[in-house]
Amino acid sequence: MSFSLKNLPERSAKPRAEGITLVLDKGYSVRQVEDLVEVCSGHIDIVKLGWGTSYVTQGLEEKIKVYQNAGIPVYFGGTLFEAYLMRNQLSDYRKLMERYDVTHVEVSNGTILLSDEKKQAIIKELSNDYTVYSEVGSKNPNEIIPPYKWVRTIQQELEAGSEKVICEARESGTVGMFRPNGEIRSGLLEEITDQISPKHLLFEAPKKEQQVWFIRKYGSNVNLGNIQPEEVIPLETLRLGLRGDTLLDFYSLEEGNELDQVIKANGMNDQE
Template sequence: MNYTLNNIPERTVKPRQKGLTMVMDKGLSLRQVEDFLEVAGTHTDIVKLGWATSYVTPNLKEKLALYRSAGIPVYFGGTLFEAFAIRNQFEDYQRVLDEFGMEYAEVSDGSMDIVHEEKCEYIAKLAKQVTVISEVGSKDATKIFAPYKWIQLMKAEIEAGSWKVIAEAREGGNVGIYRGTGEVREGLVDEILTQIPDERIIWEAPQKEQQVWFIKLIGSNVNLGNIAPAEVIPLETIRLGLRGDTFDYFLNK
């Protein structure tokens, strides 16, 4: 930090298991990645190349190299996994991971219907090859799971080999753990946390109000995902009580 302030919440340090900031790259250019890393690389733990954008991204290997040179892991969005799986090309997907030197992979079923036991089998297979992050929840706003179901699915995926499980919200933050308005389904989150350790969950929280809500619930070192590149620095100030939304929240803790 650039100077000293007292009573600042203690943040975990990289490489961290808790307090992750997962950034969504939806198509940054190489120059934009360089600029992003200069400003926000210190506060970024992992980057997702959103859904299947890696399929059409120019200079993909060069982009991956930039992130790696900054010590930031990258992974392809879960929709890419689904695009391969639904076409019966899972082994091709594994080869793509090797070809691009990927160390992480996301397994999701937000766009396709898949028997959960089969999804867990995919997780177990990939866990032998890479670090797996799996996603629970549908991108379809009409599909609403009961809390016990979220817990059941998360537990099974962790047991199958997932390092972290993502609570689905899409890049807009209006499905899954949120209502269409972006409001948090508070009862759902509370129920999940009775059974799943918070450090194992990455809560997708693209909206500032959602980030504030989770930081106040769990603390500065909550795992948050789908953060826009331009919002990484603002998020870090929220985590540290240096923005109006959390300005006095940590002072007496």
């Protein structure tokens, strides 16, 4: 191995139960997927074909196979699930997933109103045949869900059969766990993770500042989602402390290192 840095943080290996990077593909071509897989397949655990993009993507079948042949599961975005559900076409949605050998399903109600009871019933039913990721939090920036309700809903959905619960942020990172300006609702996050282990959660964090926040708070192996394909490698460097933002968070000093003092005096570790 030509790279040989000492004392990097320990990173989980594929197939990962923790430290998942979920990529948001909003319309890549076959060759773009081949390129992505070639350059960083080891850092991608699962791919979501964003909202209804798969509906209008030419060459979808071949594209999905490239991911699957690289050992990366693919699933359709939650909004497509909602589009089928609101039309009473859930059985058609199941056929669609079978047609493309899709093994994961996102159950969400980010846009449509769907009662907690009905949502949990759907999770229960689908979890017999699929790995279910359910999503909590509205896409509507004006709909603020109080912390206790996040906690209760997440717990109920895990019990109903969700493999992980996704905490909503959208592609823009401006709703759900975040304020409209992209700032994190840290009190909300603390209340949630006080009661539910982060390993059962997957945080949508499309912006770098958000990724940095989660990695500093929950460690290198936090589960992060809605990562743009071109941000997979930059995110991996954040997890390993190989970017300025986390360089001083993840490493142990060798004994006798003369930089010891100055680094500790730097104070960047205290930015949080």
